[in-house]
């Protein structure tokens with residue numbers, strides 16, 4: 001089978017890439033992804049200035065996934081613009097994830113990315129659940145609309161958004177209606193971690209991460225059904241946008257399910273954190289094996305073709 005995929009008219013070897021935030025904070029990590037089977041890579045969400053992030057422990061692997069409250073540790077946007085300036089775009093696409101702490105910070109970073117005129121793709125993170133005291137724009141629809149209007153006006157090139165999970169059809173409808181009003185908004189990445197979960201260690205009778213009394217974003221097996229629902233909800237509601245699936249991907253079968261639900265690319269977070277960049281070779285092999293078993297030669301024979309009963 002051929003895992004060939006097209007994203008924004010660019011042919012890719014397969015639909016696989018990392019999720020922003022995982023194995024992508026430092027240049028050496030990004031280089032490892034560039035050398036892996038991932039067909040595209042995205043940077044850690046960046047802010048105006050470098051951040052240490054939250055106190056540790058701030059990430060914990062779990063039998064069914066992970067919980068994190070990293071607190072946006074990153075090297076500052078100029079570090080990732082510099083990385084983007086040296087990336088080989090003929091080898092594979094590079095996305096820059098931006099998560100400014102204010103509208104002004106986002107606009108400063110977006111304008112800088114525009115002005116360096118690189119083939120890098122902008123993924124605006126609307127959904128970081130772990131900065132104490134900051135409500136995420138993904139759940140403040142007026143703030144989201146204002147941010148997108150300002151970014152679209154400033155950036156004037158194709159860009160995408162990273163959304164939090166939604167759990168209500170009224171929210172799917174409202175958010176899709178906002179996103180569909182922005183022509184430059186070319187792709188939608190669903191989902192970010194399921195925010196503010198609480199994992200308890202029974203023996204210690206304690207939370208397992210330090211920040212925010214142990215409340216953190218959930219990833220991994222726990223979130224696959226919610227991720228698939230959000231991918232399919234926005235695939236149905238935003239026919240002119242490309243959907244990138246993210247959430248709960250650990251096997252080739254999970255990749256297949258995201259593609260069936262309507263994703264064009266599929267991002268890997270928790271499983272990449274635990275397994276390392278070699279996971280992309282395994283996921284590509286497992287997806288090809290599943291496609292062969294089902295008699296599919298190409299992804300576009302089943303992508304977005306989820307049946308209902």
Ligand SMILES: O=C(O)c1[nH]c(=O)[nH]c(=O)c1Cl
Pocket residue numbers: 021045068069070071072073099125127128129130131192193217
């Ligand atoms: O705490 C984080 O750095 C973080 N953690 C997440 O699970 N999603 C995000 O978008 C971010 Cl920005």
